[in-house]
Amino acid sequence: MKKQDEDRIKQILREALPPVDSASEPSRDLWPAVLRRIDAEPGSELSRLEPGRQNWFDWALLAGLVVFAVSFPATIPVFLYYL
Amino acid sequence: MPERSEIVRFDSVPELSSNDLEHSQNMLARFRQGDLNAFETLFREHQRSVYGWILRIVRDPAAAEDLTVETFWRIHRAHARFEPARAFEPWARRIATRAALDWLRARRTESGRAATNFDQDVADLSSRSAADPGIAAETRLKTAQAFARLPPGLRIAAVLSVVEEQPHKEVAAALGISVGAVKLRVFRAIRLLRKDLLEQGITP
Numbered sequence: 702m703k704k705q706d707e708d709r710i711k712q713i714l715r716e717a718l719p720p721v722d723s724a725s726e727p728s729r730d731l732w733p734a735v736l737r738r739i740d741a742e743p744g745s746e747l748s749r750l751e752p753g754r755q756n757w758f759d760w761a762l763l764a765g766l767v768v769f770a771v772s773f774p775a776t777i778p779v780f781l782y783y784l
Numbered sequence: 785m786p787e788r789s790e791i792v793r794f795d796s797v798p799e800l801s802s803n804d805l806e807h808s809q810n811m812l813a814r815f816r817q818g819d820l821n822a823f824e825t826l827f828r829e830h831q832r833s834v835y836g837w838i839l840r841i842v843r844d845p846a847a848a849e850d851l852t853v854e855t856f857w858r859i860h861r862a863h864a865r866f867e868p869a870r871a872f873e874p875w876a877r878r879i880a881t882r883a884a885l886d887w888l889r890a891r892r893t894e895s896g897r898a899a900t901n902f903d904q905d906v907a908d909l910s911s912r913s914a915a916d917p918g919i920a921a922e923t924r925l926k927t928a929q930a931f932a933r934l935p936p937g938l939r940i941a942a943v944l945s946v947v948e949e950q951p952h953k954e955v956a957a958a959l960g961i962s963v964g965a966v967k968l969r970v971f972r973a974i975r976l977l978r979k980d981l982l983e984q985g986i987t988p
Contacts, residue, residue, distance in 0.1 A: 707971075727831065727832075735856045
């Protein structure tokens with residue numbers, strides 16, 4: 702591609718997509734939305750207020766693994782090998 | 785359309801006094817430790833510039849607001865990895881660029897929607913007297929649509945470097961790539977754009 706073709710495409714692109722106004726700013730205060738997003742996160746301050754809710758799945762998974770290891774002890778070395 | 789000289793340069797940070805510098809360092813250290821008040825202060829200081837950066841990429845005010853929220857959520861999530869000795873703004877801009885890239889990729893998979901805002905941009909532009917009369921409205925429309933079809937990584941490099949005239953060094957830092965890679969992406973974007981226009985019967 703020739704330099705003049707490249708410059709022409711750039712010129713057309715600038716015309717097609719005008720630069721954003723530097724004075725642009727959000728139409729609303731976004732801080733409340735950021736706080737809601739943080740509170741919706743697992744392990745956030747809000748989630749920590751409900752300790753029974755946050756990690757029941759982790760405990761269930763761990764219990765399942767313990768039961769499996771006790772039931773089939775021969776598989777433990779195989780698991781350890783692949784860790 | 786703003787004059788090119790009015791476009792905010794992100795490297796034009798005013799000099800800080802020693803007290804301001806100490807206060808800023810203290811704020812960043814508290815943010816790193818997870819202090820929500822320090823995070824809110826940083827949010828208030830930087831939300832406008834982060835929003836502006838994202839808007840330059842996605843060119844959709846509503847999406848830019850959502851992505852600003854997403855960016856600050858990611859920043860909060862990554863607070864422990866922030867190094868207070870480094871500047872907050874470039875770090876935030878890099879996270880914002882990643883969020884915008886993810887959004888563009890997700891949108892690209894949704895058929896036909898990508899061109900909608902570009903069509904609106906061009907329709908708005910048609911009413912502006914600053915538009916070059918030598919370039920037909922149809923050419924501008926098809927250019928915008930062709931640009932919307934480019935891979936998101938190329939689009940970001942091209943829109944920031946060519947349209948917004950941001951320095952290659954800043955674009956490279958925001959994308960986490962080298963200056964050479966930015967130039968290469970811009971070149972590939974322009975070449976693909978030209979090819980697309982030629983296929984539509986438009987000779988630039």
